[in-house]
Amino acid sequence: DSKRRGRNSWQAFTPELAEQQLHRLQLETHLRRAVHNDEFHLVYQPQVDLSDGRVVAIEALIRWRNRSLGEMRPDRFIDHAETTGDIVGIGGWVLHEACRQLRAWRDEGLQIERVAVNVSYRQFLGDDLANNVGAALAEYGLPGSALELEFTERVLIEDAPDTVRTFTRLRELGVSLSIDDFGEGYSALNYLRRLPIHGLKLSQLFVQGVPDNQSDVAVCQAVTGIARSLGLGMVAEGVETERQRVFLRELGVLIGQGFLFAPGLAPDDLRDYCRAQKRL
Numbered sequence: 001d002s003k004r005r006g007r008n009s010w011q012a013f014t015p016e017l018a019e020q021q022l023h024r025l026q027l028e029t030h031l032r033r034a035v036h037n038d039e040f041h042l043v044y045q046p047q048v049d050l051s052d053g054r055v056v057a058i059e060a061l062i063r064w065r066n067r068s069l070g071e072m073r074p075d076r077f078i079d080h081a082e083t084t085g086d087i088v089g090i091g092g093w094v095l096h097e098a099c100r101q102l103r104a105w106r107d108e109g110l111q112i113e114r115v116a117v118n119v120s121y122r123q124f125l126g127d128d129l130a131n132n133v134g135a136a137l138a139e140y141g142l143p144g145s146a147l148e149l150e151f152t153e154r155v156l157i158e159d160a161p162d163t164v165r166t167f168t169r170l171r172e173l174g175v176s177l178s179i180d181d182f183g184e185g186y187s188a189l190n191y192l193r194r195l196p197i198h199g200l201k202l203s204q205l206f207v208q209g210v211p212d213n214q215s216d217v218a219v220c221q222a223v224t225g226i227a228r229s230l231g232l233g234m235v236a237e238g239v240e241t242e243r244q245r246v247f248l249r250e251l252g253v254l255i256g257q258g259f260l261f262a263p264g265l266a267p268d269d270l271r272d273y274c275r276a277q278k279r280l
């Protein structure tokens with residue numbers, strides 16, 4: 001009897017579940033070897049001055065190209081990598097590659113002030129992050145001011161014992177620290193006062209709706225107000241239209257990134273983009 005029930009329930013939920021698990025297993029198996037097999041690359045999205053379009057920094061965004069799985073955006077694999085722990089190796093690779101590329105650009109005379117790198121929660125545990133950042137900067141002869149780290153509100157909320165020390169060490173290296181997708185997840189207002197943070201990235205979730213959606217307008221105003229009163233810098237994410245640019249600029253947001261200016265670009269295209277900006 002129990003056997004039959006077991007088999008029935010097995011039949012009831014198997015097809016999707018088995019497929020999902022198989023897929024997950026495949027993904028994780030490939031993910032484990034991806035750094036070693038050199039399957040990742042970075043694209044770079046310009047962060048521009050909202051009043052004149054000048055490139056002030058760039059954000060490195062990871063891409064994964066796997067023979068059997070195809071080309072994947074981070075939303076498909078970063079969470080898995082966080083769960084399995086592979087994110088630590090991947091994150092180390094990203095940091096290294098972004099610094100290497102910035103060094104190469106500087107050596108060919110391209111003036112790019114800063115590259116922003118996304119850092120996941122797991123990378124904040126332990127001492128490795130600050131050590132790795134220090135080592136990468138030293139290896140490529142870059143000052144701390146050449147690097148910005150973007151982390152999510154989860155880092156603030158979980159309040160791991162090492163977080164404050166890690167932030168402090170990063171700050172001592174001269175690295176900028178900002179909170180990505182601000183306002184999306186949790187309310188981290190309390191932590192804003194406690195930690196040495198430089199800036200907030202206004203989530204594209206709210207940028208999308210301005211200037212027409214009144215509640216999105218209200219959130220953008222509130223976040224801008226918080227940033228201003230705490231003396232934090234601000235970058236608006238996901239700027240797609242001229243009307244959004246004008247609205248944000250009038251709100252006092254100085255820097256934005258989004259498809260209105262450029263998507264994430266391959267290194268050569270980013271170089272061309274910066275050169276073209278200069279000639280304007």
Ligand code: C2E
Pocket residue numbers: 045060061062073074075078091094117118119120150180181204237238239240257258259260263264
């Ligand atoms: P994010 O850091 O908030 O990056 C912004 C995402 O929005 C990027 O997606 C970018 O391509 C996209 N985007 C930029 N402008 C626009 C726009 O105008 N409209 C719209 N609709 N989207 C825009 P992407 O590259 O797929 O990255 C997704 C997320 O994956 C990132 O969000 C970040 O949280 C994470 N991620 C990316 N690279 C890394 C990495 O190297 N390490 C870690 N830990 N996470 C990463």
Ligand code: MG
Pocket residue numbers: 059118150180
């Ligand atoms: Mg980011």
Ligand code: MG
Pocket residue numbers: 180181201203237
């Ligand atoms: Mg973001």
Ligand code: MG
Pocket residue numbers: 181
């Ligand atoms: Mg995001």
